[in-house]
Amino acid sequence: MLDLSTLNPPQRQAVTHREGPMLVLAGAGSGKTRVITCRIAWLIEQGIRAEHILAVSFTNKAAGEMRERVGGLLGRTVSRQVHLSTFHALGATMLREDIEALGYQRPFVILDEADRFRIIRDILRELRVGGTRKTEARILAIISRAKNALCSPAELPEARYNPEMPRAQRVHTLYGQALRNLNAVDFDDLLLLPVQLMRQRPDLREKYRQRFRYVMVDEYQDTNAIQLALLEELVQRERANLVVVGDDDQSIYAFRGAVAGTILEFDQRFPGARVVTLDQNYRSVGTILRAANAVISHNDQRREKNLWSTLGAGDPIPSLEFPTDAEEAEWIVDRIRRVAERDARPWRHFAILYRINPQSRILEEVLRSQRVPYRIIGGQSLFDRKEVKDLLAWLRLVLNPRDELSLRRVINVPPRGIGTTTLAALDQRAREDGLPLLDAVRAALRDGSLPERAREGATQVVQALDEARYALREAAADGLEDILDTFLMRVSLEKAILQGDRNEKIARIRWSIVQDLIGDLGRIDAPDARARLDRFVTDVSLDPRTDGGEEDADADAVTMLTIHSSKGLEFPLVFLCGMSEGLLPHQRAIDEHAVPEERRLCYVGMTRAQERLVLTRARATRRRNERIALRPSRFLDEIPPDLRIDRIVDSVGASQAERAERTSRGLAEALARLDAIDPDAS
DNA sequence: TCCAGGGGGATTTTT
């Protein structure tokens, strides 16, 4: 049940807001997300049906968190009926329903990064222009930015000076055609196509408007043009029941086309909008809040905020220097273990934040060797796994045998004697006769034009797919697991995986990952087997990294994540590592004069901490077997000296005096500070 | 024609 007395007056005003657009603009930890979750509960108590409520956030992690909080207020049964998702998942849902209206088949394929690279590489090869991976990445980025800005590459602001632009323009067109031919969409299409859909089909737009009558958006400062367009199609401007919350200081998705100014212009875009601000921070102790505010105040063009907290003064923030990132990692993990033991803290109270994913590797090694349970959010761990992609490809084929991309991927997994040449011949035949690739395989089997060694395998694949599809047609929802078991056995997925790696142990792990993933099927419920499979495939494509689902979220483990994915979350104890020039701010941001965005990133990272924040950095790191010297981040200097304690922690054996001598602040000062720090800080 | 093994290259941030 919702208790309005757990809210302060402006929060209450936003929660019980009735009609029309509203913006809640407030700093970190001021209870913006709580406004959204409580508003959902309030609406339902007012008799609004859960399925008429849509709440959007930006990361899968944040959406999951929100679902949990709503579940806490209303119970799981009701919270499951609320539409709670990321913009992309929302788009995927709409497309799963209506993509046929745009001339695609159902189900469609959602491409991952590797698929996109492969397509670009093929196009460049066809155009007879070679390209390094860097070029390919640049072109992909241009295409993505254009889609997110709802324009062609030539219309982008960067068009004049980006050297890849002429090529990107041509590739853009071919890329679009390639995706169409493959019946595939990329992540950007998940936003773009629903907008097109609603613009072309007012009847469908009306259907969605009727469905999503109350709309809320968390982290509104990160909305870009295409997401805004989607929102505008979904709500009626003046009469919009739209409540958005955000903080211009936490705008950290400029690379995706978000503009910090968008949130400040909300009332121009949605006329008559009410604006509410929140000032009280309920998350962090005083030192953390003041230090974060000090850093962010170095940005201009921001809305000045007046955040205060009553959670106590807090300790000064240690800012620690280590010889290398390996020692930095050792120290962090050691410290986590000691504090966990001393204060009887569960592991889940600790988070380690970093700027880029590869920084997690060394931490992961140490955590593992010290047997500290941990969980990595994001990164490439599950995303890039061959076995997961193969599984998905097979499942997609069951849903849609015309999915050529998937068929090409797995037809020779495990090796079935259908190599590049055989495949090319099949491809040509398909093109000549206007057949889908799978039907070309059938035809080649029938008239014997398939090489001898490929026949047996091809027959197996065709039959397995036919049988699975036939079984699926009739099956009740709970019949899905058996059908898939049989199907995967027939296409030898297990064999492919176990043979696929010389290291048997690794192969077994790979297979167990696939099994775990299939086990997650149990959590998906839909009217029939086909719909369940469809949902499953979309879910995994959108967020392949949440392998364990709900029980994992509850697991007691140290959390490791990038600052970007930490947005909206909070932890009692936070280690923000890699506080060096080149990492935070990142070198590329420095080169591109984008330091203010990095400063916001630093602000977001610092404000995740509730009780204690520790900033760490290394003098050197190793990249591609090269030692790279690192200087302290400029953001450290922006924290007032009375709020931080600078220390140098050298390898075991260095005396305290020696350590102190190396601090830039001088021996006496450093020693004085050492006394102030709590006894087991080293 | 298929495929395993070695050499070369690569790291912003998310969906």
Add this chain to the structure above:
DNA sequence: TCCCCCTGGA
């Protein structure tokens, strides 16, 4: 350190 591509053996 891990991943992709190419080449030579079967």
